[in-house]
Amino acid sequence: IDVNVGHINYTEGKINTLPDDLKHLYKRIKHYQRTLARKRVVNGKRATKSNDYVKTRAKLQRDYRKVANIQHDIMQKFTTQLVEEYDKIVIEDLAVKEMQMTHVASKGLQRSMFGHFRQILGYKCDWNGKKLILADKYYPSTQRCSKCGHIKTGADKVGLNGNLKHGTKHNEYICYECGSVMDRDENTVYNLLALIN
Template sequence: MIKTQVVKLKVNKTMRKHLDALCDYRRYCWNKGLETWQLMYEAHTLNKKDNPSPNERRVRDELVANKADWQYALSARCLQLAVKDLANAWKNFFDKAQPDWGIPSFKSKKDPRQGFKTDRAKIVNGKLRLDKPRSVSKENWFDLKSYEALKMDEVKVVSIFKEKGSYYAALPYEEEISAKAKTQQKTAVDVNVGHFNYTEGQINVLPAKLQKLYKRIKHYQRTLAVKRKVNGKLAIKSNNYYAVRTKLQRDYRKVANIQNDLLQKFTTQLVNDYDQIVIEDLAVKEMMMTHVASKGMQRSVFSKFRQILTYKCAWYGKELILADKTYPSTQRCAECGYVKKGDEKITLQGNQKHGTKHNEYICYQCGYTNDRDENAVLNLLALAK
């Protein structure tokens, strides 16, 4: 299996300066390539005979032919790989089954993560060696150390990205993984805002320590907003603003680490204990557009849970079953199979017609009663073979 190791790099001022330039150049190549792609497509729609449709090769050749003098001082592979990723993005745009489906958009220098790719990196004595720019002497160019030992001796394509003032490297490598022992057990997971239900109980994905961090994040965001409103563009130049922003970035990193730790442990427990796992095929993007519980959905990391569980089932030889998007796991009675419709449906506010709460399931055909989430788990479990 192909895994990816993400390591934090030890970067000095000289390296930081040139890595920042490569991040900016990658963003420039992407935006210029996207603009060229769109112009080619518009010309093709107006006159298909004289203007061929855009593709990776045509867009790349156009950018290379119109390179400015300053671009020759930077890595040519940065442009090549940016156009390649842009072509893949357009390809995914026509496949709605992709988890990150959507039209390619322009990159902003205000994005919290900036980065670039290179396929000329090497691992030398446990350090990461990147291409040396022409404008830098050998004495000022160093191999990059990491805060943890690298698990590979060779790399093909390396992603370098900057996040919250630190540089990281994503290094792919191959590893032999043996299948987990068969348990002849099956389970189902019903994802909800703040918690996941399965056959053995419930997992809280928004514990008290996370909620405390989110309250602190809200306070820092309001503080920064007030400073920008009062001082305008001068606010970002003050030391106080920089200190508050650093605290905000630190708390966001803590939140990401806690959530990742929770999901990794829960998914590992699932693939260890069960051979078949049933989950819902939720349209998370469409659900978040309703703004009813979009913030809770984002904090409950529905998409990341499915992503991690998918690759772990593939690694360890376990079967992941996706319930159809139209499968009424919440409205269906696990006892008799009756499906609630119309004004009998359970909503986030419960059922006004019968005066039931949002977490109560009462079947009006057979009288079956249960917790709403536990009933959904039983319905999903019925899809297992």
């Protein structure tokens, strides 16, 4: 999402794009984790003492370090770009600890390192005299219609799996008041932009 004050350049499908080397590392980590798990199931505690197990675990730890370095580099470059291009930046003050307790959101949050992102962005904004606006964690950015202001409550709310009552998908926002149909992320961005003005 490329967001400017009063302007959105929204390109679907490019939000969650990961570098190829990071995707490759994630696959390798998954492979090593499964290999070690299988060895523990077959051989129990004895597995951890075998040379093969120790070598595989060392490879896994090496790839964890590589992932951390790549993520840190991406985070630094992205936050620098944001601060250079915009005078006001709005992000949601997510309840990260609570969200990590849910299986669906935990892996994505861990990989996104949201808390670290917020911290870096905060001090870079301070250094450069830019304004960082934190939307309160209870601000209904995903439930509010950016067109008419209607806020979904109760069984009408959109969750991680969409809305069961209305049969909507996770990535779509349908306002039951004015009938607007939008991408959920795009609707959220418009709601966050409203906090700047």
